[in-house]
Amino acid sequence: MAPVTELPPPRPPVWTDLRAEDLHPSLEDPALTSMNLLNEVANHYPDAVSFAAGRPYEEFWRLDDVPRHLARFSEHLRTDLGYGEERVRRTLFQYGRTKGIVHDLVAANLELDEGISVDPESVVVTVGCQEAMVLVLRALRSGPRDVLLAVSPTYVGLTGAARLVDMPVLPVASGEAGVDLDDLLARIQGARSAGLRPRACYVMPDFANPSGVSMSEKTRRALLLLAREEDFLLLEDNPYGLFHGGERVPTCKALDEHRRVVYLGSFAKTVLPGARVGYVVADQTVTAGDGTVRLLADELSKIKSMLTVNTSALAQAVVGGALLEHGCSLLRATQPARAVYTANRARLVEGLAARFGTGSPVGWNVPGGGFFVVVTVPFPVDDALLTRSARDYGVLWTPMHHFYDTAGQGRDGPRSLRLSCSALTPEQVDTGLDRLARLITDELARTPRRADRFP
Amino acid sequence: MAPVTELPPPRPPVWTDLRAEDLHPSLEDPALTSMNLLNEVANHYPDAVSFAAGRPYEEFWRLDDVPRHLARFSEHLRTDLGYGEERVRRTLFQYGRTKGIVHDLVAANLELDEGISVDPESVVVTVGCQEAMVLVLRALRSGPRDVLLAVSPTYVGLTGAARLVDMPVLPVASGEAGVDLDDLLARIQGARSAGLRPRACYVMPDFANPSGVSMSEKTRRALLLLAREEDFLLLEDNPYGLFHGGERVPTCKALDEHRRVVYLGSFAKTVLPGARVGYVVADQTVTAGDGTVRLLADELSKIKSMLTVNTSALAQAVVGGALLEHGCSLLRATQPARAVYTANRARLVEGLAARFGTGSPVGWNVPGGGFFVVVTVPFPVDDALLTRSARDYGVLWTPMHHFYDTAGQGRDGPRSLRLSCSALTPEQVDTGLDRLARLITDELARTPRRADRFP
Structure with a gap:
């Protein structure tokens, strides 16, 4: 200095x-x-x-976890994917795939731990779940009419992300159920009467931050039905699902038969916050004016390319190695x-x-x-x-x-x-x-x- | 699957x-x-x-660079900063300081390699330079009147970042000099006549992407003077400065006596793209309505907290280790x-x-x-x-x-x-x-x- x-x-x-x-x-x-x-x-x-x-x-963390995870992921690239040394090095060190390099491991993890079946191509690996929220909100806020609903009290990171894209957040009562469906419907109808367009409702059905409240399977199914009937998306954020006290309820995404749910995931609590690796599952289709159909994940990827280019390959490799060490399930880990x-x-x-x-x-x-x-x-x-x-x-x-x-x-x-x-x-x-x-x-x-x- | x-x-x-x-x-x-x-x-x-x-x-990259850099940075935390093992582990693995953990090393690097003297507190470590651009543009786009100027042809990542915050980009001719100052002034005056507010001009004075053109010291000084006279900021992006063919010209930031320059830096070309570590130097003061004065870096940090929370500590540690290995100068490395x-x-x-x-x-x-x-x-x-x-x-x-x-x-x-x-x-x-x-x-x-x- x-x-x-x-x-x-x-x-x-x-x-x-x-x-x-x-x-x-x-x-x-x-x-x-x-x-x-x-x-x-x-x-x-x-x-x-x-x-x-x-x-x-x-x-439970050890400093030598990091080199071990890196080595394990490198070995995966060699053995499971057949990469040569040059390609291994390039994968870890160079600019890389915008949607990430652990997308297949994330999809395998979701299948094993959550019973969620998704095409790895619909996964976008992000700089923590926070970037995932920004990507989704940036895509959905197309103009001044687009608004977001969120169960209140709400994780402040969601509100902050909405502020960055100038997207209003309409609060929905939580109640004992984790979401008050009558209030949700009333808010949607009220927003539409005011000329607004509710695009999605943000929910944290498992042990919500900050309320600690969870939704029953019945509530989740009713919420999915309402999302379908009223044509809005659910943004399901699930950082705490694995930290249950014994009972597990299927995620909304696992119950989602009509691609109503955009699923937000994080490895901050299950692996390491210091990696800053999260993801979004966006298997919705997007139809362009000329009739071509794309995947919402690919649209989010375009936004990501202008936000952070790609998630640090080194950070992804650490998370990838941790996943591989446990056969892609984090339940036991x-x-x-x-x-x-x-x-x-x-x-x-x-x-x-x-x-x-x-x-x-x-x-x-x-x-x-x-x-x-x-x-x-x-x-x-x-x-x-x-x-x-x-x-x-x-x-x-x-x-x-x-x-x-x-x-x-x-x-x-x-x-x-x-x-x-x-x-x-x-x-x-x-x-x-x-x-x-x-x-x-x-x-x-x-x-x-x-x-x-x-x- | x-x-x-x-x-x-x-x-x-x-x-x-x-x-x-x-x-x-x-x-x-x-x-x-x-x-x-x-x-x-x-x-x-x-x-x-x-x-x-x-x-x-x-x-020149080797896979074992990564664990070596991590170890070097950990040792720095112990020896130079006096951290105990628990704090070392927490620094690398937990959620961390929004503005980053290698800010002091970045400031030392700028002093050594660029002759730029900045308080480390004015450095925000970002997920590559791309996030740095988004932070600055998000802050400056306060409403529909705010526009950006950019020397054309322009790095497409800048244009993309501007799109994400709905900020128009007005092109400024490059000419042989790297920026046509007459055209820049005319664009600013034209924008003001149209009711717009030019907030900043994006420049890459050293070996610009895509043109390869550089600005002379004289042009840089004239540009700084114009920025002061017309009250706009310069966003100086410098990913290629170290890759000169023998001659070096001081950066605008090094010549900046009036905090007109927000400096955007990247370790993607000098250390590793796979770390996704860049930074912004924002030593400008921001005066609130009540007269309190803040640092622009701290305002950018608030935005970053809602965009990516913080830059991966593991990725920062790799870059930090690389910097430390060379006494914080990357000239020889x-x-x-x-x-x-x-x-x-x-x-x-x-x-x-x-x-x-x-x-x-x-x-x-x-x-x-x-x-x-x-x-x-x-x-x-x-x-x-x-x-x-x-x-x-x-x-x-x-x-x-x-x-x-x-x-x-x-x-x-x-x-x-x-x-x-x-x-x-x-x-x-x-x-x-x-x-x-x-x-x-x-x-x-x-x-x-x-x-x-x-x-």
């Missing part, structure tokens, strides 16, 4: 500044600023127990992590029950899998409370208002908080709960009695 | 199809379809000599590749001179570096000619019309073709030129004499 004295002198203000108002409006949007804010709080209080981070458990998450969730909900007994105004749900539990309280849950929690009590969590596109903070916002237990030891869960209980007890003492608040 | 008989029955047409007209218009745009078309031709004729591919030379490119360019232009002597209507430029030479001919150069060239003559190249945003094919299109010599042996250059010469000779024989064509 140059010493400070060598830096160019500051420009006069007229030249120095871009104005925030001259940049894309998404940059001022809570969907894009939430994560920064939450990270800032976390960074200020590094010693706090964190129920905030949705990061996978890291104790994720067993240790699944056991950790299941134990942590149990410890969390049992710990809540032990601390907030019958008659307490504090409630929580008991998800059947995944990383998240939602706690409801009878007082406002805003970012100021989070900061107080971090500073004075040493515990971090996520205010649920961040997952509602339109809800404000303060008295009118959702009175709930998301607890993640994916990156904690059992002892940390206990310590965190002790601290959280102190915060909640103090807040309850500060809060006027219910009769005073709702006269 | 499931056998065909297990696939769901095809849906009736009303359900089956998305219509291309209902997807984003970019998908029908030549900027996004060109690459597909060119790749299809190349894939159909795998035995043709390819002057088309702008891929880096691959003979790229010497063998530089020698190959310099020799190939010389062989290419000498071979053209040997085949098309004085009096020939065929012309070409003699770039001082980079991968590309442009050949001009007195007949139309369209995709049909390329297909004939591949099929009947066994040689591939790129019709220059693909790099002009508005130019048509056929008689009215540019009568020129781009030859890339970066991925060929000297013998392949000779064979390719023999084949190209036969094509051109045959085309000249088919073309009416000049007097007949321009009566």
Whole structure:
């Protein structure tokens, strides 16, 4: 780095500044600023127990996994695909196929672990699931009438991706079922009455982030039927499906007989976040004006070629090697992590029950899998409370208002908080709960009695 | 994969199809379809000599570079940054810093190799330079008035990125200087008269793709002055700067005393395309309505968090290891590749001179570096000619019309073709030129004499 004295002198203000108002409006949007804010709080209080981070458990990872996976994938190219050394090297090091080089392994994995049968050509390997969402939304947002529906509360990455392509997101009630189908239909009809065109509904049917709620098979089938009747797509995001607590329900894609589902997948939780490898299955056909028929995956690939060119071949090779090491099934490979998450969730909900007994105004749900539990309280849950929690009590969590596109903070916002237990030891869960209980007890003492608040 | 008989029955047409007209218009745009078309031709004729591919030379790469670079970067984390094993593993494997983990090494590299002094905090590490372009254009396209200028012919990836954010690209003449400053000023004034707001001008001052043209230091300084006077940014893309033929000119960023330049960098040509690691230097300040001042890099980071979350830490580690192995300078590390490119360019232009002597209507430029030479001919150069060239003559190249945003094919299109010599042996250059010469000779024989064509 140059010493400070060598830096160019500051420009006069007229030249120095871009104005925030001259940049894309998404940059001022809570969907894009939430994560920064939450990270800032976390960074200020590094010693706090964190129920905030949705990061996978890291104790099973080893540095030498990476070269081993790379070697395994290279061997696959030689042995299974018959590549010579030059082609192996080119596959790993050069620019490559836009749709990816582990598409066939992804398809095999979906067949084995999810019972989803897809042509590998309908798979686009992406830079994490986030890029997959952007690709799909960019394709579907053809003009100002196109809108997206999303079960609310919604993963903030979906809302953020929609902001980047200026696509409005209409919230759909979740309810106990994971999606309120009556509300969904009403939203679609309302949007159409307003001259809008609902293109798709985003859902996370298994152990949703942030709600932890899952859909029953019956709800999934009804949702598929509605999507067909009302001619919209389902964007099914499934990062947590393998982290069930014992019971599994087929994905919407596995039940999808009419290509209504665009399936979004991720290896961030099942293999490694550091690879940044996800994918989208888009087996829908796209008919051009001249009658030629293409695959939606190939249209998404065209967008990807202008977004990231292709997903890092080295990163894909690491994920490919991990898949090959387990015969393309991740069910057994994720067993240790699944056991950790299941134990942590149990410890969390049992710990809540032990601390907030019958008659307490504090409630929580008991998800059947995944990383998240939602706690409801009878007082406002805003970012100021989070900061107080971090500073004075040493515990971090996520205010649920961040997952509602339109809800404000303060008295009118959702009175709930998301607890993640994916990156904690059992002892940390206990310590965190002790601290959280102190915060909640103090807040309850500060809060006027219910009769005073709702006269 | 499931056998065909297990696939769901095809849906009736009303359900089956998305219509291309209902997807984003970019998908029908030549900027996004060109690459597909060119790749299809190349894939159909795998035995043709390819002057088309702008891929880096691959003979110096070794598979064991990857684990060595990973180990080197891990050691850097331990030794130079004092990380413990747990933190090393977390840095490589977990979700990470949105702006990247090799930002400090990138800044050191820019200081050493380009004389560019930047705060590492102003560096955003991206999924290749392509994502960097998307980030910048997404930020600058705040509404329908915002337009981009670009020296024409233009790298098609820039045009494609602009399409994804619906940002019009106004062409600026290149001329002999690499940018025609009179035309640039006229375009800016014209755009403003039309109610538009020119936000930036995209330039590749060193050995541009596709033209091979470079700007003199004088032109760069004049361009910087104009950018300051007319209050627009320069987007300087520099993938080929290290592949000079002996003479180097300072980058615009190195000459930039007023933060007018957003600098786009890539390790695809200097380290490995398969890592997909690039970066953007955005040290501009952004002033919010409340007077707070941020760094443009941090605004781009917010967009990146919703596009790809972060660049693969594993991929960054490979590039970081490569940088560390050479003390953060790539000047010496790229010497063998530089020698190959310099020799190939010389062989290419000498071979053209040997085949098309004085009096020939065929012309070409003699770039001082980079991968590309442009050949001009007195007949139309369209995709049909390329297909004939591949099929009947066994040689591939790129019709220059693909790099002009508005130019048509056929008689009215540019009568020129781009030859890339970066991925060929000297013998392949000779064979390719023999084949190209036969094509051109045959085309000249088919073309009416000049007097007949321009009566």
